[in-house]
Amino acid sequence: MAAVGSYILSTKIPQAVLNKELKTKVPYNLKQGQSRIFHQLPSGLNMEVIYQKGVRNKIPDKKVLKQPPLVFVHGSFHAAWCWSEHWLPFFSDNGFDSYAVSLLGQGESDDPDGSVAGSLQTYAADIADFIKNQTTLSPVLIGHSFGGLIVQYYIANLEKDSSGNLAGAVLICSVPPTGNSGLVWRYLFTKPVAAFKVTMSLAVKAFQTSLPLCKETFFSREMDDHLVQRYQELMTESSRMPLFDLRKLNASLPVASVPNLSTPVLVMGAADDFIVDAKGLEETGSFYGVQPVCVEGVAHDMMLDSSWKKGAEVLLSWVQNLDGKI
Template sequence: MASLLYLHTTLPNKMTVKPLAVLNKAHKMRVPFELKQGQTRVSHQLPSGLNIEVIEQKSVTSKDPDKKNEKRPPLVFVHGSYHAAWCWAEHWLPFFADSGFDCYAVSLLGQGESDAPPGTVAGSLQTHAGDVADFIQKNLSLPPVLLGHSFGGLIIQYYIARIRNEKMLEMETPYPEIAGAVLVCSVPPSGNSGLVWRYLFTKPIAAFKVTRSLAAKAFQTDLSLCKETFFSSSMEDHLVLRYQELMKESSRMPLFDLRKLNASLPVPSVPKSSIKVLVLGAKDDFIVDAQGLSETGSFYGVLPVCVEGVAHDMMLDCSWEKGASVILSWLDGLRR
């Protein structure tokens, strides 16, 4: 979640599948993420001609005869600021692939191994959500579940609003239907302004630390501050150092222009819909507070789940299995 305390603050009936090309160009990141067994780094070309990185990991065939022919929705993961597809590939892609899901983690433009667009920022809520929609439309045959972290969660909220509101108006929409959404430590629908003011008035020391860490990017050089911002206190330093280097290399340009982003918020309200949403927070989140988590839950009319013993980067933290297990139980419930 970049610069938290910066106050200026018709889908075609027939889906065309465009093959993904395996990336063979030199790494854009000087500290590349080494893929794990079963993972492939591929490139999806957007209508603009720019390419986004996708790390995919296909499902492991279930040994349970009752689940062998079961079609589970693919999972599409969207990262937040200072991250890229690799943050999901470390733990959660292997976990969910082993649980029978095809997994796809995208790197938004200007992040990870994806191309950088012209200009000074990577995009907007609209353009990032549109890029995710383009990937889904051209490559997936089943409606996926979208999972977004931090500002990636806000992008998914915008995606949901576009689907629902355009459908209500009987408009053609380029946003394919989805099977559900999981918002992980997500920026709330109103953006980060409420978080900003609460920190300034109730936790001034924490406000200074978060501003220094994110707005001034001090997390890139200060190991203890990086740990406090993103991870649990019990996280081993050598892991924090590794992720610190990957985060530093992941973002060649800001994910958003925060002034324009805040001016475009809150996310449009969502008419009553059948899209199931899981709002998931972390008890030890140094960035998104309990009130921010509650706001997101209220917006979707669901009770948020707050996971004990994990921090903001739930998918990388030392107890990453806790959040993954909650999501897996929720995904199992989608079939009922």
């Protein structure tokens, strides 16, 4: 360990791998203060992590020692870059060390053998290995969409291991613990046109070729089309392999409940979410015994949307209030 002032820095974080040939044809250029590192998993495969150190000069030394790192997990068709655009700089500026991972088969991470990149079990194990080896304090684990389901599996199965302890867990526009089947059926009976669009956009991957459909699926109407196009290209290139085998995934659900869960959980949703409806948000909140927070004026991709700061500020307030709980 190396001490800087009164803050302990981990010497475990590897240096960025330079001159590594990128896997994606549409490269994501890191912002100032960010570095791309590659965490080697027990399998020997490398997992991309975009890291941004917290700015300390605004924070009293005593508080810095308690400031948990933040670990962000993306959902389908995304990778670490989706957090790096706005939220990593935002939380870094507020003093938090922030790590965004790319799950295997996504972004610049290595591809595993097989036709599908992984499962709830393998992804959670990869994240647990990263946390165990690369963070000095128990982190807040934050998952978006299907990444939220991975975080739920982590809570249910890996939180028992002392090395996997979390300071908190955050589920953003998350797939509910029962999976997405309930969402699909509700859409079919109540919003058949929306159900058709969601199916075309996600299952058939029409979001990759239709800018209007991509915008409707992930973003607010106010979002600039040139930004939607940029993210559309990045999403298309980020998902070389399917994240899940949905049949096997649904067979493994619901996520197991955890009696007397000690980990604080924040459930956040977006009022204009085209994918996860209000009942899905309520289901997840009820499962964890918390009142979900629905952020107005943002869509499913809360961290990339034109009003991205609204969700970031809700999360910041919640994380800052963890002081007395960790």
